[in-house]
Amino acid sequence: MSSSGPKASLNFIEEIVEEDLRTGRWDGRVHTRFPPEPNGYLHIGHAKSILLNWGLARRHGGQFNLRFDDTNPVKEEQEYVDSIIQDVQWLGADWEGRLFFASDYFDQMCQWAIELIEKGKAYVCDLTSEQVSAMRGAPTRPGQESPYRNRSVEENLDLFRRMRAGEFPDGARTLRAKIDMASPNLNLRDPIMYRILHTPHHRTGDRWCIYPMYDWAHGLEDSIEGITHSICTLEFENHRPLYDWFIDAINEGRPEPIHHPRQIEFARLALTHTVMSKRRLLELVREHHVRGWDDPRMPTIAGLRRRGHTPEAIREFCQRIGVAKANSTVDIAQLEDCVREDLNRRAPRRMAVLRPLRVVLTNYPEGQTEQLEAVNNPENPDAGSRPVPFSRVLYIERDDFREVPPPKFHRLSPGKEVRLRCAYFVTCQEAVRDAAGEIIELRCTYDPATRGGSAPDGRKVKATIHWVSAEHAVQAEVRLFDHLFRAADPSGVPEGGDWRQSLNPHSLETIGDARLEPGLAAAGAGERFQFERLGYFCADLDTSPQRPVFNRIVTLRDTWAKIERRS
RNA sequence: UGGGGAGUGGUGCAACUGGUAGCACAACGGCCUUUGGAGCCGUAUGUUCCAGGUUCGAGUCCUGGCUCCCCAGCCA
Numbered sequence: 001m002s003s004s005g006p007k008a009s010l011n012f013i014e015e016i017v018e019e020d021l022r023t024g025r026w027d028g029r030v031h032t033r034f035p036p037e038p039n040g041y042l043h044i045g046h047a048k049s050i051l052l053n054w055g056l057a058r059r060h061g062g063q064f065n066l067r068f069d070d071t072n073p074v075k076e077e078q079e080y081v082d083s084i085i086q087d088v089q090w091l092g093a094d095w096e097g098r099l100f101f102a103s104d105y106f107d108q109m110c111q112w113a114i115e116l117i118e119k120g121k122a123y124v125c126d127l128t129s130e131q132v133s134a135m136r137g138a139p140t141r142p143g144q145e146s147p148y149r150n151r152s153v154e155e156n157l158d159l160f161r162r163m164r165a166g167e168f169p170d171g172a173r174t175l176r177a178k179i180d181m182a183s184p185n186l187n188l189r190d191p192i193m194y195r196i197l198h199t200p201h202h203r204t205g206d207r208w209c210i211y212p213m214y215d216w217a218h219g220l221e222d223s224i225e226g227i228t229h230s231i232c233t234l235e236f237e238n239h240r241p242l243y244d245w246f247i248d249a250i251n252e253g254r255p256e257p258i259h260h261p262r263q264i265e266f267a268r269l270a271l272t273h274t275v276m277s278k279r280r281l282l283e284l285v286r287e288h289h290v291r292g293w294d295d296p297r298m299p300t301i302a303g304l305r306r307r308g309h310t311p312e313a314i315r316e317f318c319q320r321i322g323v324a325k326a327n328s329t330v331d332i333a334q335l336e337d338c339v340r341e342d343l344n345r346r347a348p349r350r351m352a353v354l355r356p357l358r359v360v361l362t363n364y365p366e367g368q369t370e371q372l373e374a375v376n377n378p379e380n381p382d383a384g385s386r387p388v389p390f391s392r393v394l395y396i397e398r399d400d401f402r403e404v405p406p407p408k409f410h411r412l413s414p415g416k417e418v419r420l421r422c423a424y425f426v427t428c429q430e431a432v433r434d435a436a437g438e439i440i441e442l443r444c445t446y447d448p449a450t451r452g453g454s455a456p457d458g459r460k461v462k463a464t465i466h467w468v469s470a471e472h473a474v475q476a477e478v479r480l481f482d483h484l485f486r487a488a489d490p491s492g493v494p495e496g497g498d499w500r501q502s503l504n505p506h507s508l509e510t511i512g513d514a515r516l517e518p519g520l521a522a523a524g525a526g527e528r529f530q531f532e533r534l535g536y537f538c539a540d541l542d543t544s545p546q547r548p549v550f551n552r553i554v555t556l557r558d559t560w561a562k563i564e565r566r567s
Numbered sequence: 568u569g570g571g572g573a574g575u576g577g578u579g580c581a582a583c584u585g586g587u588a589g590c591a592c593a594a595c596g597g598c599c600u601u602u603g604g605a606g607c608c609g610u611a612u613g614u615u616c617c618a619g620g621u622u623c624g625a626g627u628c629c630u631g632g633c634u635c636c637c638c639a640g641c642c643a
Contacts, residue, residue, distance in 0.1 A: 009581055009590095037643050072642065129641050136639050140569045143639085174641055184570040186639055195641035214643045238571055238638050265572085267636095272578085278643095320591060322580040324573090327636055331578050334592050344605060379605065410603070419601060453601045464601050533602045559603045 011323040013264050017056055017229060020262070026228040030062030033227050034088065034095075035102075035218070037069045038080035038202075040278040041293040041300045042087045044314065044335075045269040051318045052266070053231055054093035065225055066095035070103050071217050073201035081202070083293070087301035092311050102212075102221050103203045109212050109220055110164070112250050113175060113193055117156045121249045122193060123149055124159035125176045132174070135181075136189050142182035143189045149178060163196055166209045170196050177216075179245060187242045191215055219243035220250075222261045230263040234325065237265045269321065270329040273483035274299045275490050275499065289503055290484070296540075296551050297484045297507050307481065308528050308538025308553035313339040329489065336554045343528060343536045343553070348376045348383060351421065351466045352516045352531040352550075354478055356395035358441045358470065361426065364392040369469070372452070374422040377530075388517055390423055393470040395515045397533075400465040401442060403431055408563055410462035412442070419464040421532060425450040466532045473515035476548040479540065480509040514550075521545045528553065 010018065017030060032053040036042065042050075057064040066088055070076050088095070116122040125148045127135070137143030151159075160175055162168065175194040183189055193216040198209045222230045240263050251257040270276060275284070276299060284290050284298070293300050296307030304314065317338040321330050351374070369391045377383035396412070405413040412418050417427040424446040432441040449456055453464070487493075487502035520529070523539040531537050535555035543549040 009583095011580085035643095039643080069643070075642075132641075133639070138569085138639055141639095142569095171641065186570080189639085192641055197641085211641095213641075218643085234572070235637055236643095240571095267573085320579080324580070326573050326580095328579060331592065334579070337592060340604095349602075349604095375601090378600095378602080408603090421601065423601095461601090463603075466602075530602085530604080533604065535604095556602075556604050561603090563603085 012325070013052070013229070013231065013266060013323055014056065014059075016262075016264060017060060020228070021060065025262075029226075029228050030057055030060040031065070031226055031228045032057045032062065032231060033065035033067050033222065033225060034093070035067045035069045035221065036084050037072070037075070038077065038084060039072070039075040040080060040282060041083050041302055043276055043278075043281065043299045043301065044271065044304065044317075045276050045299075046087075047091055047301060047314055048269045048318045048321070048323075049231070049233075050088055050091055050093045051315055052323055054095075056229065056231075062228075063098065064093065064095055065098040065100060065227070066093075067100040067221060067225065068102065069214065069218065069221070070101055070201070070203060071212050071214055073197065073199045073211065076202055078202045083302060087305075090301065090305060090311055091314065098225075100221075100225065101203055102217055103201060105217075105221055105224055106204065106208060106212070108224065109217060110210075112220065113212075113216070114157065114160065116177065116193075116249055117160060117175075118153055119249065119252065120153060120178065122156070122175055122177050123151050124156050124163065125149070125174050125190075125192075126172070127174075129171060132192070136186065137181070139184075139186065145181045146176070146190065149176075149190070160194075163194065164208075164210050166198070168196055170198055172196060175210075177242075177246070177249075179242075185238060185241055187215065187239050188245070191242060215239055215242055216246065219246055219261070219263075223247060223259045226259050227261045230261040232263060232265055233268045234265050234327070236263070240265075265325065266323050267325055267327050270327070271299060271335070272329055272332045272488040273485050273490075274332065275485070280499065284484075287500075289500070296479070297481050299484075306541060307551050308526075308536065309335075309339055310342050310528075313342040316342065332483065339536065339554050340556070343530065345379055346377075347528050347530045347536055349374070349378075349532050350517055350520055350529045351388065351468055352476075352478070352514060352520065352534065352537070353395045353397050353466065353468050353473075354480075354511055354514045354531075354534065355398040356468075356513065356515050357398045357401055357439070359394045359396050359426075359467070360441060360443050361392050361394070361446045362429070362443050363445045366392055368392065369472075372423050386519065388422065389469045389472040391469045391471055394420070394467045395470055395473060396420075396442075396465055396467045400463075401428070401431075401439070403439065406564070406567070409560075411465055412444075412463075417461050419450075419453050419461045420446075420467045421464050422453055423451075423467065424448070424453070425455060425459075425461055466534075468515045468517050470515070472518050474518055474521040474548060476514045476516050476520070476550060477542075478511045478514040478537070478550045478552065480511065480552045482507050482509075516548060516550075520550075521548050523548065523550075530556075 034050045054064045125146045135144045174192045176190045179188045194210045200206045247260045294302035294306045371387035374388045401412045426444045426446045430443040431439045434440045485502045486504045490499045528538045536553040537550040540549040
């Protein structure tokens with residue numbers, strides 16, 4: 001994932017950075033950051049941003065900061081800080097100890113606010129929020145100036161001091177920048193810099209009762225940290241002139257100007273068959289459509305991790321999707337392909353039967369057990385092999401038998417011979433039914449000469465199926481996941497519709513009596529395997545030797561399923 | 568009758584900055600195979616939003632349209 005090709009084309013942000021490097025704009029420095037608000041869990045869209053920022057710094061010998069934008073105590077919690085730190089770390093983005101909080105800069109910001117008041121560039125406004133909103137005007141209509149706009153510097157200073165001292169209730173007053181109520185850019189119509197919030201903060205406790213607004217704070221945070229390239233999403237493009245105004249205003253008349261970062265906006269990631277907004281993710285959790293933030297169906301980093309995705313796969317994915325300014329939606333199949341590619345290389349193979357069908361080998365000695373050798377990973381000889389117990393009674397996948405085989409069905413059916421992976425050729429002699437007519441057992445014969453899976457007489461079979469020895473197998477729970485939403489774009493509902501309506505009722509299927517080869521009982525949470533012919537699976541947090549639990553990360557490509565779907 | 572962005576095969580991105588469109592995913596077909604996996608080979612899909620213009624030559628430049636996204640939180 002490093003410098004693969006000598007001429008990999010650069011995305012537009014890399015081009016800007018390289019040009020800045022060429023022209024010496026920042027004395028050869030590259031310093032980026034990821035600035036999350038701790039009010040929710042990170043999702044794969046954030047991963048795109050994290051990896052973009054960190055990758056830029058890493059590739060250019062620069063630095064990458066992790067900074068929490070904790071300017072609104074009403075919504076923020078320590079739980080989110082902890083989860084975000086864990087997630088960024090897991091993704092592999094290294095902030096090398098530069099973990100910061102906007103709240104660490106509150107004093108400095110406040111000082112600069114006072115300077116703006118002294119310069120006549122900010123004022124205390126007594127308007128209610130409704131009034132402010134009403135007077136802001138509209139996109140095609142200018143706003144009206146606040147009657148408090150021209151208070152004296154002294155009065156503003158005094159009022160602001162008293163705001164900070166806690167003399168006024170929430171919402172009573174704000175500090176506003178004095179810019180231009182007629183600006184075509186709404187962000188410049190005297191934006192609010194501070195609001196009164198008598199709410200304790202998760203880090204500063206009750207030290208403050210006024211909190212800076214994001215627009216006032218954010219650019220200053222980047223400035224303080226010496227961020228060279230402030231990378232953010234498209235919706236902040238409109239805010240850039242305001243950030244520039246703030247820094248210019250602070251720098252006016254200042255002998256030693258504060259640092260002025262360069263902001264670059266890119267399109268956030270959207271994925272098919274899921275939702276990405278924090279609000280909706282929160283609703284999925286609160287309304288119990290999923291089991292939590294780390295539900296393996298969630299696009300959260302925690303969810304992807306629990307499901308069994310690898311950081312390597314996510315990094316590759318973010319590499320592949322690129323960075324641009326056009327809004328777009330990436331097919332989730334792209335992510336699935338990345339995990340498959342990664343796990344195909346690394347995941348040890350095991351045999352597991354999800355929907356067991358009992359098979360009795362009528363000519364196999366009763367009570368006999370032998371250990372067969374199974375290859376751990378055909379992609380990697382170094383992975384070696386393992387013994388797998390074989391005996392007279394086995395389980396195979398119900399799907400691998402058809403009493404009346406459809407065309408092109410190569411697996412087991414009456415009279416047909418197939419190979420049991422790494423074991424023997426077997427031929428189905430008879431299907432046994434219960435009183436209800438349901439097939440409950442297959443009676444087969446095996447060919448002792450085919451031990452290991454090949455026939456001395458050169459005879460071929462069309463299919464190889466997986467199996468597990470009934471008496472040795474461990475019973476397990478396996479959770480199969482499908483897209484959270486049926487619709488590629490859940491938000492694209494017709495008028496009056498709800499985004500929840502395309503929630504996939506079958507996004508989770510729990511199989512209670514899967515049978516696994518015995519070694520799997522010892523798998524620790526987070527261990528990944530390929531269950532041959534089925535897909536990649538990961539031992540869940542809930543797993544235990546007594547009751548193994550596995551999550552299906554992604555299926556293998558299934559050509560047969562495709563054939564069957566078509567007919 | 569506001570401002571700011573964006574439009575390239577089904578999808579996501581490229582195109583040495585004017586030389587005639589390429590990669591990945593998806594799709595389809597074949598080869599191979601002790602995973603119908605993996606791998607390999609191949610096929611199809613684009614009037615590069617539209618219309619004009621400049622030029623020997625335009626996805627790239629100019630003009631005029633069209634469509635989509637963002638902005639009226641004391642959210643970030």
